Amino acid sequence: MAVNPRIDVSTSLATSGTDLTPEELAELAATIASDILFTTDIGLPGERVPDETWHLPGERAHGTAAVYYGNGRTHLEKPFLFADGFNYGPSDLPALFNHFNAPYESGRPGLFDQLQARGYDIVLIGFDERHTHIQHNAEVARAAIVRAIQERVGTEPLTVGGVSMGGIITRYALAKLENDSLDHQTGTYLSWDSPHNGAWIPLILQQMAYFFEKLSPAKPGEPSQADLIRSPAAQQLLWAWVPDAKYSGEVATTSELRTDFVRELADLGNFPQRPRLLGVANGRGDGTGRPLPAGEIAFDWQALVASATARFQPDRGTEQRIGGMHAGLSMRRSTTTEVPALDGVPGGTLDSFGKVADAIKAKISEDYRSGAFVPAVSASALVYDPIKWDVDPNLNLLDLVGQDPERFLLNEVAFDTENTEHSAVSGVLAEWVLDKLSDN
Template sequence: MAVNPRIDVSTSLATNGTDLTPEELAELAAAISSDILFTTDIGLPGERVPDATWELPGGRASGSAAVYYAHGRTHLEKPFLFADGFNYGPSDLPALFNHFNAPYESGRPGFFDQLQDRGYDIVLIGFDERHTRIQHNADVAVRAIRRAIDERHGDEPLTVGGVSMGGIITRYALARLESEQVDHQTATYLSWDSPHNGAWIPLILQQMAYFFEKLAPAKPGQPSQADLIRSDAAQQLLWAWVPDATYSGDVATASELRTDFVRELADLGDFPRRPRLLGVANGSGDGTGRPLPAGEIAFDWQALVASATARFQPDRGTDQRIGGMHAGLSLRRSTTTEVPALDGVPGGTLDSFGKVADAIKAKISEDYRSGAFVPAVSAAAVVYDPIAWDIDPNLNLRDLLDQSPDRFHLHEVAFDTENTEHSAVSGVLAEWLLDRLS
């Protein structure tokens, strides 16, 4: 009988522990960062002022769009709609523009500048709450698509997509419009390192976010360490998720928000049918991951009244140790069963281990800071069960694409030459897209 991927937590009393005094609690809280964990810095503050700004208010979610007309143009003619991705709080669209327009090669214009040179008008779609449900922010994307159609001069078809979760939001929006028999007038859909089959944040690090936020509470009105992990968007995007630091049970179905969203997408046909479907992955496509030894300790932090140990995810097996944490008398140890070793697989990376280590001032090797966040098999939208994950995440996807293109939902996919940071703009990915969009 198959066993579902799961986590188990044992709680006991530390052998040499004592209850924390108020003074010890205060000292511990002062030593731990209360900043929200696992956010991504998409770019530096942007200096390019948009030519127009669209407010996109609504009932379930609100947002806005920043419009940058093609060079030499003062109106919308060839819309390129690109949605912001997974993070906490409101979008920073000038920073998003700056990120995708930063020169990836000396003496060469940025990706967006080259699109504008080719006549594309760039419409960046942002959200007031990036961490809310995908279906709700898809309402914002639908409003942006309708506005682009209404304001467009001529009948040039739309290009619609996004980075990270933005690619999932626009995928859902286009599929929903088709189900409602609405003409979205989109010829090309594209996703940039979007987790089509789910993203990965190590389970032990998720637990630590919950554990340490109680020791170092956020200031009133500010988000706490685990607010991004517990958000609706995280529950929908992460293949494996835990609701708190003591949860024991299945991890791929821990949240009904994810199972419901996967089922809803399937009911809509999974992907829009009318556009050409393009995707790029920040992960390597040749099956080469990062050298993170499964089951080994990533960092081990010891303080007078607290400790934390994080291991890289072991490769499946039963009751595999992933780490633990303690404060005062409370000691927790965690194991997983049938969870694949996703930290070192090919994929767009996130410095998840580094972020948690920095929050508690733990020493960590530079080589151990980052692991896979969006596995390449997910960004490439390989056809497999997004709940069961019945696939080898170390597949050579370049060979698979050549031999069995029908194993992909996307019509065309490009991979980076190595595993680069999630959403990073490399010459390989930018040039491939510019070639396809030309």
């Protein structure tokens, strides 16, 4: 009988020594950063002032749109709506604009500048709480779509999409509008490294976020280390998720928030049916991942009263060691069963190992800091079960695109030539988007 992917944690007491004294606890807490883990730095502070700002009310969430008119216009004519992605707290729309408008080649304008020169009006959709439920923020995206239709002069179809989770939010919003028999007037949908079938943060690192959070609590009123990983958005996006440092059980169905969202999206037809569906992946498409040896130690931190060992995810198998941690007398060791080695697969990367190592001041090789966050098989919306993950994440997707395009739920997809940082704007991806949008 097939075994579903799972994690098992053994908790024990050290055979010698004593538990931590208040002084040792204080000393340990002082060495561990309390900053929230797994956030992504989308860009530097932006200086471009939007031509207009919209308040976007939803029933369960709120947001803001920053509008930048194209071709020196003072009105909306050719809307390009683009939603912010997975992170904690409110969106920083000036930084988002700056990120996607940074020159990707010397002497070449940024992507947004080029879109504006071609007549597109950039409408960035931001959220007051990026970490809340996808369905809630989809109400914000829906409000932006409705407002754009109302404000638009003429009948130019909308282009709607987003980066990272923003692509999932707008995917859901458009599909829901169609299900409600409302005309979203969108001709093209575009996702940028969006985890259509789920994202990946190593299970051992999720556990460490919970474990060390208790040893170095955040200041009152500020988010703590594990607040992003326990958020509704993380539960809905991550293929494998654990609720705490002690959890043993199946990892792909741990949270009902994910299983319910996947089911709800399927009931809506998975994708909107009327727009042309485009997507780009920050991962390579030829099946070449990053050289991270499955099962090997990524970092091993030893202190007088605490320790932490993190291994790259082993490739399936039964009760494979992924690491452990201890503080005082409390010791934990974790193993996984039938979990694929996702750290080194082709995909948009996140410095997850680096972020955790930095938080506890562990030494880590620069080559080991980053692993796959959005596998290319997910960003390209390859057809497979998003819960079972019955797929080889190292597939040569370029061959599939040419030979069997119906294996993808997106109509057209582009891959980067290297496994670049999640949401990065490379020349390859930017030029592909510009080329496809010029077909409108």
